[in-house]
Amino acid sequence: MPRRYVLSLILPLVLCAAGGNGRAVAQAGAGKPLPNVVVLATGGTIAGAAATDVQAAYTSGQVGVEQLLAAVPQAKKLANLRGEQISNIGSQDMNDEVWLKLATRVNQLLAMPDVAGVVITHGTDTIEETAYFLNLVVKSKKPVVLTAAMRPSTALSADGPLNFYNAVAVAANKDAAGRGVLVVVNDWIHGASSLTKTSTTAVQTFLSPIWGLIGTVAYGNIEFYRGPVGRNTVTSEFSVDKTTRLPRVDIIMAYENMDGALIDAAVASGAKGLVIAGVGNGNMTEAAIKALAAQAKKGIVCVRSTRVTTGRVGRGVEVDDDKNGFVASLGLNPQKSRVLLRLALMKTNDVKAIQRYFEEY
Numbered sequence: 001m002p003r004r005y006v007l008s009l010i011l012p013l014v015l016c017a018a019g020g021n022g023r024a025v026a027q028a029g030a031g032k033p034l035p036n037v038v039v040l041a042t043g044g045t046i047a048g049a050a051a052t053d054v055q056a057a058y059t060s061g062q063v064g065v066e067q068l069l070a071a072v073p074q075a076k077k078l079a080n081l082r083g084e085q086i087s088n089i090g091s092q093d094m095n096d097e098v099w100l101k102l103a104t105r106v107n108q109l110l111a112m113p114d115v116a117g118v119v120i121t122h123g124t125d126t127i128e129e130t131a132y133f134l135n136l137v138v139k140s141k142k143p144v145v146l147t148a149a150m151r152p153s154t155a156l157s158a159d160g161p162l163n164f165y166n167a168v169a170v171a172a173n174k175d176a177a178g179r180g181v182l183v184v185v186n187d188w189i190h191g192a193s194s195l196t197k198t199s200t201t202a203v204q205t206f207l208s209p210i211w212g213l214i215g216t217v218a219y220g221n222i223e224f225y226r227g228p229v230g231r232n233t234v235t236s237e238f239s240v241d242k243t244t245r246l247p248r249v250d251i252i253m254a255y256e257n258m259d260g261a262l263i264d265a266a267v268a269s270g271a272k273g274l275v276i277a278g279v280g281n282g283n284m285t286e287a288a289i290k291a292l293a294a295q296a297k298k299g300i301v302c303v304r305s306t307r308v309t310t311g312r313v314g315r316g317v318e319v320d321d322d323k324n325g326f327v328a329s330l331g332l333n334p335q336k337s338r339v340l341l342r343l344a345l346m347k348t349n350d351v352k353a354i355q356r357y358f359e360e361y
C-alpha cells in the first residue's frame with residue numbers, strides 16, 4: 001500500500017482523538033501566542049518506512065522532517081513549529097559527529113529568546129544514550145524533549161504521530177523547564193537518567209526502573225510527578241563546546257568463564273575507559289577482576305555496572321573497589337555509564353573524582 005495512503009488512513013484517527021480533548025488545546029491556546037518549538041530530526045523508526053503496513057521488515061530514516069511535521073498537523077495548535085534535519089539514520093548508527101552537531105544546535109537554539117523548547121525525533125535503540133548525553137551538555141533549563149516510535153510511519157497503528165504530538169505538548173509546556181532532558185514515548189514522560197529500552201518490539205518498551213516516571217502525557221494533557229534525578233543541564237559541569245573528539249570507552253559484558261582477553265583487547269584498541277556490564281551487582285570472574293585491576297593500575301578508568309535491567313551497583317559489595325581502583329556505576333546502566341565516563345575523562349582520570357561524578361549525575 002502506498003505510504004501516503006496509509007498516512008491518510010491513520011491521521012484522521014489521531015485528529016479525532018486529539019480534537020476531542022479540550023484540555024490539551026486549552027493549555028496551549030487560552031488566547032496567548034503559541035510558543036516557538038524547533039523540531040530537530042535525526043531519523044529512527046519514527047521516520048521509517050516499510051513496503052506494506054503489516055510487515056516487520058522496514059528501513060529507519062526514510063521520511064524527512066517536513067513530512068514528519070506535515071503528518072501531524074494537530075501539533076501546530078500546540079506550538080509554532082519549524083523543523084531542521086540533523087541526520088536521517090537508524091539510531092543504531094548514532095555517532096559522535098551527530099551527537100556533537102545535535103548538542104551544538106540545541107544550545108544555539110535554546111540561547112535564542114524566542115525559542116521556547118526543542119523536540120528531537122530519534123530512533124529507540126540508542127535514545128537513552130543521546131538523551132543522557134544531552135542531559136549532561138545542554139546549557140539551558142528550557143525543555144528538550146526526545147521522542148521516537150516502535151512502528152514505522154507506514155505501519156498499521158503507527159505510534160509515531162501521537163508520540164510526536166505529545167512531545168510537542170511537553171516541549172511547549174513551561175512546567176517542563178528545569179526537569180532535565182526528557183523522553184516522551186507511549187504517553188509516558190521519562191527522565192534522561194532513568195529510562196531504558198526493555199523490549200525489542202513492543203510499543204510499551206521504555207521503563208524508568210527505580211526512579212519512576214517524571215510524568216505522563218495523554219493527548220497533550222500533562223501531569224508531572226517529580227523533578228530530575230542527578231545534576232543536569234545548567235547544573236552540569238560538562239560541556240562539549242569546543243570538543244571535536246570524545247575519548248573512547250568500551251562496554252564489555254560479563255559472563256560465565258570470562259577471562260581478561262576482551263578487557264586487554266579493548267585497551268589495545270585505544271579505550272581510555274572500560275565499563276563492565278557485570279553479572280548481578282556488577283560482579284565478574286576472578287580472572288576478569290585481575291585483568292581489569294591491572295588496567296586500572298595503568299590509568300585506564302574501569303567502571304563496574306550491571307547487565308541486569310534494574311537495581312544499583314554498590315561500591316564494595318562483593319568486589320573490593322578500593323583495593324582494585326574501580327568505580328561503581330551506582331544507578332547508571334552500562335550504556336549511560338559509558339556516556340558519563342567519556343565526558344568525565346575529558347576532565348580527569350582520577351578514580352575518586354570520577355566516582356563522585358557517578359554519585360552526583
Ligand code: ASP
Binds near residue numbers: 043044089092122
Ligand atoms: N533501529 C531503530 C532505531 O533506533 C529502532 C527504532 O527507532 O525503534 O533507529
